[in-house]
Amino acid sequence: xxxxxxxxxxxxxxxxxxxxxxxxxxxxxxxxxxxxxxxxxxxxxxxxxxxxxxxxxxxxxxxxxxxxxxxxxxxxxxxxxxxxxxxxxxxxxxxxxxxxxxxxxxxxxxxxxxxxxxxxxxxxxxxxxxxxxxxxxxxxxxxxxxxxxxxxxxxxxxxxxxxxxxxxxxxxxxxxxxxxxxxxxxxxxxxxxxxxxxxxxxxxxxxxxxxxxxxxxxxxxxxxxxxxxxxxxxxxxxxxxxxxxxxxxxxxxxxxx
Numbered sequence: 001x002x003x004x005x006x007x008x009x010x011x012x013x014x015x016x017x018x019x020x021x022x023x024x025x026x027x028x029x030x031x032x033x034x035x036x037x038x039x040x041x042x043x044x045x046x047x048x049x050x051x052x053x054x055x056x057x058x059x060x061x062x063x064x065x066x067x068x069x070x071x072x073x074x075x076x077x078x079x080x081x082x083x084x085x086x087x088x089x090x091x092x093x094x095x096x097x098x099x100x101x102x103x104x105x106x107x108x109x110x111x112x113x114x115x116x117x118x119x120x121x122x123x124x125x126x127x128x129x130x131x132x133x134x135x136x137x138x139x140x141x142x143x144x145x146x147x148x149x150x151x152x153x154x155x156x157x158x159x160x161x162x163x164x165x166x167x168x169x170x171x172x173x174x175x176x177x178x179x180x181x182x183x184x185x186x187x188x189x190x191x192x193x194x195x196x197x198x199x200x201x202x203x204x205x206x207x208x209x210x211x212x213x214x215x216x217x218x219x220x221x222x223x224x225x226x227x228x229x230x231x232x233x234x235x236x237x238x239x240x241x242x243x244x245x246x247x248x249x250x251x252x253x254x255x256x257x
Contacts, residue, residue, distance in 0.1 A: 010039065011054070013047040020057055027057075035060055035074050068179050072191040076183030173198055178241035181248035188255045192248070196256035199223075199249070220257045227253045 017024045027047070030036035036057055038047035049057070056077065063073045176195055185192055200223055206212060210222040227250035230236045237246035 008050050010048040010050055013038070013049070016049050016054070016057070020061065022061075030057075030060065030070075033070050033074065035070055035077070063179065063183055068183060068191075072180065072183065072185060075189060075191065076185050170202070173202060174239045177239075177249050178245050181241055181245035185248075187248055187251035192252040193256055196252045199253065200256065223253055223257060 011019065013024050013027055017027060027036065031038060031047070036053065039050040039053050040048050042048065059077060060073055063076060068076070173195070177199075180192055180195060200219070203223060203226070204212060204214070204219065210218060214222060230240065230246040231243060231250055234243070237243045240246045240249050
C-alpha cells in the first residue's frame with residue numbers, strides 16, 4: 001500500500017547553493033531583487049526552498065545563460081505562469097543550439113583532418129553550422145543590384161577583426177531576441193523595445209540597404225517588411241529561435257515603429 005505524506009522536501013540555502021553551483025550571497029541577492037524568494041524563513045533567519053523554488057531557480061539560471069539581465073528575468077517569470085510550457089520551449093531552444101554546436105564541431109574536425117592529410121577543403125563542409133548563408137538573390141530582387149554591390153563593397157573593405165566584431169554583434173543581437181522570446185517577455189515591454197532599438201540601429205548602419213540614410217517613412221516600411229519576412233521565411237526565423245521567436249521580433253518592431 002502506497003503511503004502519502006504532506007511533508008514537502010526542503011533545501012536550506014547552503015544545500016541549494018551547493019547543488020546549483022551559486023553562492024548563498026547570490027541567492028540572497030535574487031531574493032532582494034524579486035527573482036527568487038525563499039519558500040519560508042526559519043525563526044533563526046535561515047532560508048529554506050521547496051521544489052517549486054528549485055524549478056524557478058533552474059529557469060533563472062537558464063535565462064541568465066541566455067544573457068538576460070535580472071529585471072528581464074523577473075518580468076519573464078512573473079508574466080508567464082505556465083512553467084512546464086516555458087521549460088519545454090527552453091528545451092527546444094537548447095536542443096537547437098546543441099544541433100548547431102554539433103555541426104560546428106564536425107566542421108572543425110573535418111577541417112583539421114583534411115588539412116593534416118593535405119586533402120582539398122570543401123566550403124560547404126568548412127562552414128557547416130556557421131549560418132554563413134548569403135542572400136544575394138533576395139537582396140538583388142528586392143532592392144536591386146546596386147544595393148547588393150554597395151553592401152558587398154562595405155563588407156569587403158572591412159578588416160578581418162572588424163568582420164569578426166560585426167558577426168559577433170549580429171549573433172549577440174539574434175541570441176538576445178531568441179532569449180527574450182523564449183522567456184515569454186512582453187514585446188511591448190522595456191527589454192523588447194530596447195532590442196527593437198538595437199535592431200533598427202543595426203539595419204540602418206549597413207550601406208546599400210534601404211534603411212541606410214532613409215527618412216522615417218522609408219525606414220519604417222523597410223523594417224516592417226523585413227519583420228514580415230522573418231516570420232514567413234524559415235531561414236530567417238531560425239535566427240530567432242523559430243517562428244514563435246520571429247513573431248516576437250515582428251511584434252516588438254511594429255510597436256517600436
